[in-house]
Amino acid sequence: MAVKRLKFQKENCIGCQLCMQACSGMHEGAFIPSKARLSIESYYDKGGDIKIGRHVCNLCGICEKECPFEAITIDEKVSVDFDKCTGCSICVEKCPQHVISMREDKAIICDTCDGETWCVKLCPHGALKFE
Template sequence: MVLKLIEELCIGCRLCQLACSVAKEEVFNPELARLKIISIYSKTGLNYKTSLCNMCLTCVSICPTEAITHQAGYLIYDQDKCTNCGICITACPENVIASRAEGIALCDLCGGSPACVEWCPHQALMNQEGN
């Protein structure tokens, strides 16, 4: 499964980021979300730059301790194996893996029911089949 944004439906409200942060960090803070929606205003109108985990699995292949694995379509993070080396953070092409005091934060699609998708008032985010 992967997240997909339908840009023409997105209004830039960032509720998806708030949903993610509260589901994963138990606080409403879009900066702690595992996805990023950035509003860009230009002469052509309002556009969005998104950073969503696309399940490219770079983090899985590069992790030297196998703290990140891919099972049944989801990323699994084992904090006990993580050494906080930061290699996965640097390697992530979408820049959606973050460092936390207890290890890393990455999108695990909320175990198959992503809060960001559920909270989107315009159904601009969807869960679709991927790797």
């Protein structure tokens, strides 16, 4: 059975950032998009075009491959073993989506809310899907 991944369709995105609020609300105990594990931003580029900056984990596996300490494992989601993670930040550098951050020397990565994907549930028009 194929693993589900987060998928983003920019035509349906209105830039509400409810996804980032959902993520931080579930993981941080407050609404703080700057700490969300995904980042989607819709803005006018000099007023002439809508541009969308999307940073969403799609389970590409590069962080798992690049981690020198085998702290990252991926099955249906990314898991970080904090006992093995040294805070070297190589995963932050190598992640093509730029969605990994370091907090107190530990890698913080999207965990699909254990399959619940609250970002998907709060997306008003299905720009984010988990399939």
